[in-house]
Amino acid sequence: MTAPVIIFFVLAALAVLASVSLILQRHPIHSALSLIVVMVALAGLYLLMGAEFVAAVQIIVYGGAVMVLFVFVIMLLNAGDEERTNFSKLATFGGIPLALALGGIIAAAIVRSSGHLPPPAASGAMSSTKQLSMLLFSEFVYPFELTSFLILVAILGAIVLAQREN
């Protein structure tokens, strides 16, 4: 039980507990807070894997912008506690076994194929920021420019959608 494995289990347990809390909470704002905890735990895992830039971007963009948007919308729409209707109870009985089956099948497939993976490389080899940015601007420059266009379209769409009708 070396130190990285212990840290992995702590962060993984945090992520799984926060996801379970997302399901079990009644008010959407508490679910949003649980999701933020999941994202921070995942950022910690990225850091453990040596991808520091990705970890920082995850917190800044995902945790600091996207989730703030969710929190704002929940506050503005004054979302209240969830209702428990008949249909949602049916979904509980049908849904839990199916979702567990899905997770189980994927996990079994991973474990079965674990012999074919290359062993993990040394921690610093992956995303030194320089290496990542070289790749981003040479091999992946076309998707990069496309995403900037995508963001522009999203901004325009959001503005048009959220306008008041007058």
Next chain:
Amino acid sequence: MVPTNYYLILSAVLFGLGVLAFVFKRNIITIFMAIELMLNAVNLAFVAFGQALGKSDGGVFVLFVIVVAAAEAAVGLGIIILTARNRRSLNVERVDLLKL
């Protein structure tokens, strides 16, 4: 070093929990958050594979997924705001007919 399997199994578990939340919950915004959870699980798998192969491609893909998720969140939440204004409720069971 942590074996890559551990990360992949965690990614599968988070994805399954995301599907569970998607099926379970009745509030539109919470369902949207379950989608974000699934995207995060996939990001973890990308980075784990990238580290296993020793290249930075995993990180680059994660950046693209994060950007697309952000754009999707913006537009999706705009749609949710409009739907909530029209139906006056955030419960998906009220939004399942084409007519108001």
Next chain:
Amino acid sequence: MSEFLAKYAFLIIPIIKVVILVFAVLTIDAYLTWLERKVIAHIQARWGPHRVGPHGLLQPLADGIKFILKEDPMPSGVDKIGYFLAPFLTLTLAITSLSVIPFGPDIKAFGYVTNFGIADVNVSLLVLFAITALGVYGVALAGWASNNKYSLLGGLRSSAQMISYELALTLSVVGVLLIAGDLSLKHIVEHQDNGSLGLLGWNLFGFAKDGEGFTQIIGFICFFIAAIAETNRVPFDLPEAESELVAGFHTEYASMKFAMFFIGEYTSMIAVSCLATILFFGGWLSPFPASWTLTHYLPSVILIPFGLWVIFDGIRYETIFGRILLPGVGTVLTAMGAALFLSPAANDLIQGPFWFFAKVFVFLFFYIWMRGTLPRFRYDQLMDFGWKILLPVSIANVVLTSAFLLWRMH
């Protein structure tokens, strides 16, 4: 015993540093409130606190005792998780952001080299921005969880303001990153160390090593303005001003929780000032060139006359308590100055942090000076300024810097 210490030194030394840092930061916060009240009072032609202790120096202590003993009411109908989480989040994030800041060059003591900050991460600038990004939640949650319309409006306005100015903050720093080529704060400071030019090597003036620098004055102005907006200080403090919206997002908070918001705001002010000195003003580097060795005695040259002045002022002070305390403090300061003058090892150790804290103090004084002088922005003027003026100017700075560096490369 010593093998145990040597094996776990990587854990024990940061813990010691953390304890020292937390105590130091909380004390500096407390005396920053004293300084603010005194400076604003003198700007407004009145005395600030001057009864509690000589020159009002024990006022922060009295405020602390008041906060501890006051009743901490919790309004009905608040969302308990959000109400309790928000001040904790603000305070924790503000203090955590100080963990990646290097206060001086590496310490070499007892054969052990250690970083002068707590954590030496090679993406420390990004960590600081991540913590700033998460700071929005403290404000938004506080506004919403208090069951109060004014808090909600104040919280939403304040968090929208913080998000808008975060963009300008991040972009104004990109020029510095292009020059230094590294995200680590320590390397950014070391890059500004142009041995013979001293002051001019700082990123503000841009004559860094190997001529690879460009003046970052536009970047500094954008950064400082965006930082004031991030920390919700005058002239951007509409969401928490006293004459608007009751008190904004911290209306329903009293006593200890309010103190946590308060301390969080001052600590983030300190963090942002530290960041400004590191990025644009050379961090712990002295403004004098390294060849002027007499300037090494500057810390002691400042402390000794200051201590003597405090002694003289204390001897003729009005109250008896002041007549005892002030000369005591003055004697301690003079002794410290003399010790620094006489012992070269301590003097070398103190050089870096002395310049760092002197520059941070200048920035904090500037913050307080602005609070006493400027009126505040209206909310729509504020948002206009952030998006329509500050953001394009930051982008223009990036373009200008990269064009210059590209021209330099050919």
